[in-house]
Amino acid sequence: MQVIRAREFTAERPWGAKDIACMQGISTRLHWTDQPYHWHVNDGDEVFVVLDGEVEMRYRDKGKEHKALLGCGDIFYAGVGTAHCAFPVGPARILVVEKQGSI
Template identity: 60%
Template structure:
C-alpha cells in the first residue's frame, strides 16, 4: 500500500508531535511539527534530521565545543552516535527525522 503525505499541511497537538511514516527493520521515519525547542539530548543511535518547512537553529557539541547551524528547508543534519544536540525552531517548523526506533 502506498501513502502520500503533504508535509506542509501536517500539524500536531503539541510541540514535537509526530506522524510515523515508516518503520523499516527498526529504523523509523517520522514527520514532526514544532514551534518550541527540544531539549539537549544524545540519541541511542545515529539520526538524520531534515528541515522541510521553517527555520531551525541546530546546536550541537563536537570535541567539547558548542556549534550552531541555521537550517533552512532542504538542509540535513546527521548526528553520529554520541553527538549531543538540540533543535530550536524559529517559529513553526516541520522536520523529517530518521532514527532507531524508540530513540530519544
C-alpha cells in the same frame, strides 16, 4: 501507499509526530514544532531533514558548542554520542530518521 503533504501537517503539541514508516528497525517520522527540543544524545545515528521553516541546530563537538541554521531541504546528521538540540525559528516541519525507539 500514502501521500503526505508535509506543509499541511500540524500536531497538538510541540514535537508531535506522524509515524510514516518503520523499516528494519529504522523509524521515519514527521514532526511539527514551534518550540525547542531538549539537549539530548541519541543511542543511534539520526538524520534530521527540515521540510518547512527554519531550525537552529545546536550541537557539541569536542566540548565546544556550535550552531547551524537549517532551512528547507537542509539535513543534519548526528552520529552516536553527538549532543544536540533543535531550536525552531517559528513553526517548522522536520523529517527524522533514526533507530526505532531512540531517545
